[in-house]
Amino acid sequence: MRLGEGAWDLILVVPDPVLLRRMLDATLAEVEADWFLGPAQGRRRKLLIADMDSTIIGVECLDELADFAGVKDRVSAITERAMRGELEFEGALRERLALLAGLDLSALRRCHDERVTLNSGARTLVTTMAAHGARCVLVSGGFTDFTDRVSVAAGFHAARANLLERAGGKLTGKVREPILGREAKLAALQEEAAGAGIGLDACLAVGDGANDLAMIEAAGLGVAYRAKPVVAARADARVDVADLTALLYFQGFRQEEFVQ
Numbered sequence: 314m315r316l317g318e319g320a321w322d323l324i325l326v327v328p329d330p331v332l333l334r335r336m337l338d339a340t341l342a343e344v345e346a347d348w349f350l351g352p353a354q355g356r357r358r359k360l361l362i363a364d365m366d367s368t369i370i371g372v373e374c375l376d377e378l379a380d381f382a383g384v385k386d387r388v389s390a391i392t393e394r395a396m397r398g399e400l401e402f403e404g405a406l407r408e409r410l411a412l413l414a415g416l417d418l419s420a421l422r423r424c425h426d427e428r429v430t431l432n433s434g435a436r437t438l439v440t441t442m443a444a445h446g447a448r449c450v451l452v453s454g455g456f457t458d459f460t461d462r463v464s465v466a467a468g469f470h471a472a473r474a475n476l477l478e479r480a481g482g483k484l485t486g487k488v489r490e491p492i493l494g495r496e497a498k499l500a501a502l503q504e505e506a507a508g509a510g511i512g513l514d515a516c517l518a519v520g521d522g523a524n525d526l527a528m529i530e531a532a533g534l535g536v537a538y539r540a541k542p543v544v545a546a547r548a549d550a551r552v553d554v555a556d557l558t559a560l561l562y563f564q565g566f567r568q569e570e571f572v573q
Contacts, residue, residue: 319555345554347554358533362501362517364521364522366521370432374456375406375409382413388412391408392405406494407487410487416484441570443468449468450505452502453475454492454494456475459474502531517533521538529549534564536549
């Protein structure tokens with residue numbers, strides 16, 4: 314069945330889904346296409362938990378903020394290692410923030426206005442799932458200064474993120490504890506699912522970095538979006554070619570059902 318432009322839903326009856334997945338991985342390795350193998354029924358999720366940086370938006374906010382402090386190269390190098398899973402997230406966050414001590418608070422608004430835009434398909438993904446009864450929550454290891462605005466722009470019901478400490482109109486280089494990292498993202502998924510009265514199998518989690526991996530693995534549908542190898546290798550589905558509306562097609566939505 315054709316779901317939309319370039320998107321197809323194929324119903325297959327197979328004795329060994331694991332073997333089929335391996336065969337498809339090998340066969341489609343060189344094809345520029347995103348695909349997902351899952352049950353034909355009950356695919357639409359009732360809860361969306363999404364990472365923000367490099368998932369719903371196209372940048373890492375901390376890296377861009379560091380540019381205003383003149384330390385982007387140093388901060389970006391730490392970010393890359395943390396997102397690959399080479400560094401513990403909380404420690405890496407503290408190290409990067411220390412480099413921003415003394416930065417004027419006006420840089421926060423400038424950074425958002427000049428650098429932050431929604432990734433293609435982000436608002437359609439969120440508003441479509443919301444229109445069909447799903448709760449949509451943005452969960453970020455970043456900061457409320459950005460998530461508060463991004464969540465509204467994309468149509469999320471709620472957002473969770475870290476709170477930057479500030480004093481005298483400047484950043485102190487510290488973040489309020491406890492830090493929202495990998496385990497806190499998993500806890501957010503569990504708490505939101507419990508609050509909605511649903512099981513984790515009815516949830517969709519999407520992200521790109523190692524701090525997203527716990528929630529991606531726990532959700533009924535875990536999606537790696539333009540993700541680091543450690544995440545892509547362990548997610549249920551990967552999106553490397555299409556935009557975020559691919560997550561709607563994975564759930565069996567047809568293009569005419571999208572809320573633009």
